[in-house]
Amino acid sequence: MKVDIMKKRRTVLNGKPFSIVDDLTKMDLTERKKWAPQVKQLYDSGTRLRFSGGKWRDSAGKSYIFVFNLTLDKKGGVQKTNFNALDACLSYLDKFSLDDVWRTRNPLSSGFTWTSNIDNIRCRLDFFLISKKLVNKVNDCYFQPPLQSDHHIVILHCDISIEPRGPGYWKFNNSLLLDPAYIDLVNSLISNYSSDPHNSNQNPASFWEGLKFTIRNNTIRFSKLKANDSHIYEKNLIKKIAQLESDSISDENLLRELKDARSNLHLLYKNKLEGIMIRSKARWVEEGEQNSKYFLSLEKRNK
CATH class of the missing domain: 1.20.58 (Methane Monooxygenase Hydroxylase; Chain G, domain 1)
Known part of the structure; x- marks a missing residue:
């Protein structure tokens, strides 16, 4: 989701506007340089909600995959991860006051969003990073098996204000x-x-x-x-x-x-x-x- 689209599409959370910003680390280096200033401007002006994933790109645009916790977020295979990518992500979290909401709600649990049936390796590579100010508005965060992918779906339920609706128009199935x-x-x-x-x-x-x-x-x-x-x-x-x-x-x-x-x-x-x-x-x-x-x-x- 590009920044110019995000400016037009805002959602109301308990009466307050929040922008949903896609993680720029998934873009190549040229795109990041183009959009990063506008993302920072959105954040400084009151953006509260940011999403990210388990891929990270370095200054050269090379993609890395990592896990936060080798003990809880990985099972099977060699017990190592890309610590440079992890440090970069942790710095990102600290800079924008973000929280790994699934881990916060499941501090001691092992959960995995990617599985290799060949090597029997499981990792938690997919996650939501949200503003720490919104953690108390999260009702649930869990994984759902995919339909046609090797990555699970990460589902996040937030407490948002919903306008009452009538019975609607019934259609026969x-x-x-x-x-x-x-x-x-x-x-x-x-x-x-x-x-x-x-x-x-x-x-x-x-x-x-x-x-x-x-x-x-x-x-x-x-x-x-x-x-x-x-x-x-x-x-x-x-x-x-x-x-x-x-x-x-x-x-x-x-x-x-x-x-x-x-x-x-x-x-x-x-x-x-x-x-x-x-x-x-x-x-x-x-x-x-x-x-x-x-x-x-x-x-x-x-x-």
């Missing part, structure tokens, strides 16, 4: 028509509604509207329960994968169990993405298209 349980539910609703003497005496228009209203209410309830079950299933899969990845796995059965869990999570995300693409009303979808951010933006625009 036609994938329910492939669910046998939903089909049985609708058949039962139609049968019960039709057999009710009060309903059978209505004129056709009133009967039809009443039946649609009954089906709609029960469909919403059914969809919420199904979505909740899917959410619980997803959380359990993520928890299972994280647990299996946190230990050194040598048993073939556990490796197969980890592979199956990842496959099930991939299938779940694939189904979610298909729904997003349908709701986005995109005019076409390329074969193998996986850019979920694009379809999410279209879906949001169409609401």
Whole structure:
């Protein structure tokens, strides 16, 4: 995210404006020299939130990867890291009063965001660095297994003010028509509604509207329960994968169990993405298209 875009895009955190600044260390040397003064200007004028990652670039623009703590942030392989890059990052943290929020919330825990299945090496290479003034506004920070990457997703939840919203416009999810349980539910609703003497005496228009209203209410309830079950299933899969990845796995059965869990999570995300693409009303979808951010933006625009 470039600085000129950041100036236009601000988010309100408990009534106060904060800029989200991407880490300039990911840019090459020329870009850093171009944007660094503006980032400093933003910081001096009140910027409060900065994000960074585990890659660091030296003055020549060469990229390095490091971990903060060899005991907690790395398992397997040679117990060493790039201390020059680490010192540069620590200086960056001190200069801008930043905090490694996941480590602050998990001071003695080992957590890993990157895994090498070949060498059985695990490292925490991905993290959020935020202003120390915002640490008390963080509700949660955790890792989530990736879909198509060797790096985990780092998720940060902050306490922000949210405007109350109404019920919104309900859209029927036609994938329910492939669910046998939903089909049985609708058949039962139609049968019960039709057999009710009060309903059978209505004129056709009133009967039809009443039946649609009954089906709609029960469909919403059914969809919420199904979505909740899917959410619980997803959380359990993520928890299972994280647990299996946190230990050194040598048993073939556990490796197969980890592979199956990842496959099930991939299938779940694939189904979610298909729904997003349908709701986005995109005019076409390329074969193998996986850019979920694009379809999410279209879906949001169409609401």
